[in-house]
Amino acid sequence: MRTAVGAQGPRGIAERLSSAVRGWVLLIDADGGLRAAVPESSRTYLARILTELPRTGVPRAPLAAAISLPGESVSITSVSVAGRVRGYIAVGRTSNLSAAEHTLVETATYLIAEDLRRADEIRQAARNNRHAVLRLLLGGNARVARTTGEILRVKVPDGPVRAAVLTTSRENATELLEAVEEDQALRRIDTVSAALRPGRVAMILPTAEGDLRTIESILRRVPNCRGAASDPVSVDDLPDAWRRVRAVLQAASDEPGHLYLASDVSEAGLLRHLGGDDVRAWAQSALLPVANLTSGSKVDFTSTLRTFLANNGQADASASALGIHRHTLRYRMTKIGEALGRDLDDPTVRAELWLALKLE
Known part of the structure; x- marks a missing residue:
């Protein structure tokens, strides 16, 4: 079975496993998509098996379950990489699996996880390469970026x-x-993209028909996403375009799903005059207690504060925008207020924090 990893990947593993247990095998991704069915006729079992899996958007815990279908005994096992469930193996036949056959399923699960892990390593290496080239371009080093891109196989x-x-x-x-x-x-137009930090992705893309519509479609697909794009410029002028894009995004509202264009914003308002290092240091210092809360929790308290302020402190509207119960929101805001040592009902405090978030 191990030879199937290098030869045919996960499908090869599924075929070997199906042959070894004399049953059928389905490989399912974490979102419920079918990746392989051996034999092909076994795909008819997918809809029933999906009812046993966690629904999309719900945190997934490792799963090992046995279910019965008409005339079939089915074993479902999750495939995890680095603690994250990445998919499932479903194995079925007319009789229960023996202990030795369960061991074969465990081996197949391990091999598929290893295949995914190696794929993740390759993807991360490609991300690192794109990040390096992107930073060079945004920093005004176009010539070095092209040379580096040729070495790292990143098309500029x-x-x-x-x-x-x-x-x-x-x-x-x-x-x-x-x-x-x-x-x-x-991908068709050789876009150079990279995550600058969690939740912030920068990209450089050739101007083409529909390029802005493509970006807007991503904003609509990803929750709470917004963005800004520059006018067409030469590669050598990217540093100025990048500064402009960042200023536009800082000055714009937090309306999700909206793409702001530099050409549509002639002035960035008050924030254009508050770009000094001292002001940014003040903003970072003012928000540091909130950032510390976030770093020690699974909750993004900074995002909670931003949404709360964007909705003028209205609990119901803020909770709805965050997709949480208003009591959960109140708990988070209490924690934020205690960390800051400030009264969040004070309009002046809210204004200061809003300005700090824009300048951060």
């Missing part, structure tokens, strides 16, 4: 390009990055 666009930045909450950071990486339209 020719002709006019746009700089764009997309941002979302930490909870949706992975979804945003993968949406950009896997978008077929962006």
Whole structure:
């Protein structure tokens, strides 16, 4: 069975496992998509098996279950990599599996997990390469970026390009990055993209028909996502375009699903005059207690504060925007208020914090 990993990948493993247990095998991804069915006729069992799996969007715990279908005994096992459930193996036949056959299923699960882990390593290496080239381009080192891109196999666009930045909450950071990486339209035009930090993805893309619509479609697919894009510029002018894009995003509202264009914003308002290092240091210091709360928790308290302020302190509207109960929101805001040592009902305090968030 191990030889199937290098030869045919997960499908090869499924075929070997099916032959060894004299049954059928389904490989299912974490979102319920069918990756392989051996034999092909076994795909008819998919709909019933999906009813036993956690629904999309719900945290997934490791799963090992046995169910009965008409005339079939089915074993379902999750495939995990680095503690994250990445998919499932379903094995079925007319009789129960023996202890030795369960061991074969465990071996197949391990091999598929190893295949996914190696794929993750390759993907991360490609991400690191794109990040290096992107930083060089945004820093004004176009010539070095092209040379580096040739070495790292990262294509640097020719002709006019746009700089764009997309941002979302930490909870949706992975979804945003993968949406950009896997978008077929962006891949066709040699887009250079990378995550600058969790929840913030920058990209440089050649100007092409429909390029802005492509970005907007990503904003609509990823929850709480918004972005900004520059006018077409030469690669050498990317540093100025990048500064402009960042200023536009900082000055714009937090309306999700909206793409702001540099050409549509002639002035960035008060924030244009507050770009000094001292002001940014004040903003970071003012928000540090909230950042410390976030670093020690699975909750993004900074995003909670931003949403609360964007909704003028209205609990119901803020809770709805975050997808949580209003009592949960009140608990989070109490924690934030205690960490800051400030009264969040005070309009002046809210204004200061809103300004700090924009300048951070």
